[in-house]
Amino acid sequence: MGERARWCHLAIDGSGDLTLPESQRLDYLKQAFVAPGHDPSSWLTGWYPETHDAQAQARNETPVDAYFAGGSVPILDLQAQYGTVVVPNVFKPILGDRVTTAVVPDAGHAIAPEQPEAMSDAIAQFARSVYQIEPWSRFETGERVARTRDLSRVRPRSAQPVKSGGHSPGGAIPAVGDELVAAITRKSPVRHR
Structure with a gap:
């Protein structure tokens, strides 16, 4: 080590x-x-x-080789600007175009509590690109609401999604399937504090 x-x-x-x-x-x-x-x-x-x-x-x-590639689905390598726990920019050179890298500014490894909206935006943008979902509309109230759309036929562009149940190495988040699509496209407003 x-x-x-x-x-x-x-x-x-x-x-x-x-x-x-x-x-x-x-x-x-x-x-x-x-x-x-x-x-x-x-x-x-x-x-x-x-x-x-x-x-x-x-x-x-756990040997790194046991989880590093994340199967064959698209991967979001979500990096913190000031992350010290994870080695930055390690996935894309090895795994190629299925890796999308996003850097969350003014955050350490604790991205969620430090920059929740920037983290959510990066994940939503990644999911929209994987599932070809229209972007959010921002209304005068500041609420985010998905545009109405029939999602019954929405499927990822890539291989079968991986169900993820815990922390992913290096902040990488594999596409997680219908649950993610449903969460991102719910018709009720999602309020950000």
Whole structure:
């Protein structure tokens, strides 16, 4: 294991180690998860040691070749501008045109809580391109609503979608099938806070 990987594992593991002093955990959280200038204190709680340990064990024992290619479906390589956990730009040179790369600005590995709208927009744009869905319409109220469309025949342009049940390596998100299409195209408004 290289020096960068050792440092990264130490910061990830230290972030969820509830036996460490709060100040040390905050340092680890800043190193591994959040963009510069962002406050990681909300991440001090909500850790489940058994889950954290199981994820660490899976990370340490699963050969990269077992999951790297993500099958044969399109992949979204969602990268954080200040991500330190994942090696950037590793998928496209190896997996080619089925990889779409999107970089979320002003975010660390904790993309969802730091930049939820930018992350959602990148995922929706990717899903629209894979499923050939019309873009969202933005109304004066600020709500996002999908244009009315018969989606019963919408299918991905590529091979059979992979059902994904957990964290994907490197932030890559494979196309996940009809559930994603339904979520993105629901006819009721989705409100962003």
